[in-house]
Amino acid sequence: MPMIDVYAAPGRFADPSGLARTLAATLMEVEGVPPIALFRENTAAFVHEVVVSDVDGSDDHVRVQVLTNAGALDRDKQLAAVRRLADVVAEVAGDPSLTERTWVLLTETYDGGWGIAGHANTNAEIVALAREQLAP
Template identity: 35%
Template sequence: MIDVYAPTGLIADRHKLAENLARTVMRWEKVPEIPLFLDNTAAFVHELDTEAFSTAGGDNRSEDLASAAGEQGCADLVTTASIAALDVFPGFPVYGATKAYVAHLGTNLRQELAPKGIRAMTVEPGIVDTELQNQIADADVRRRLSDTRDRIEWLTPADIAEVVLFAVSRPARVSLPAVPVLSSGQTR
């Protein structure tokens, strides 16, 4: 899965972009075009109003992280992977592989950016109540995922946001490089 965040109205055909990105992920992963992968490889295009982004100082322009680190003592780059990057979840092979890529990218970014005062963190959520569950075409996989609601309370996007807020609000000397976040009842 791949997520793209863009200002509202920037992308004329979000559906076509999402389809092309998902197919690109499949080509990059060199997986065959069979229903298992076609139905479980996804891309999400999220539109954000420019008012949905702001620095603590009220600026809604994207600033260069290195200059921000120089001015403020540190800057943060947060990527989102998944617990699926660490464990195997039947029915989600491409999703798990793409999230493993994001986790590995985060590890490499930490090595490259730390000397510049930039903390790179990868948050690795467990089951979060998002639109992903509505995008799964395989009925058996959808049922298995839905059945977990009977056993555990799913995380919310707000739960993840609070963890990220906690991590980036630490003093410059503290870095939380990889943060798995699970529902209390989720073992993996």
């Protein structure tokens, strides 16, 4: 159930809402979670238009910050997430070379630090919530 923040120069994306939806869906796919309400309603992306500049004055970089609950991404999923999210950014921007200028930062909260509906959930509690929704 990651939260995704995208930081880019104003106007970088013609359809920021489409980018947000695609990034959220892509990360759910990488995580391998079932498409139940718990995950669909709590996986989201936020697109921020900000001032961007590298040392040379270029504003053609994008930063994608992903926050997950503890242990959500093993090494294979980390590699897949970084590649696929950078590819989505480039595709939505219509600039294939943007993959090379997209930084994806993966971070985790501690166990018990994932708040949903006013409750700080442990990983075990998140799993229990998911099982409830999966039960017939």
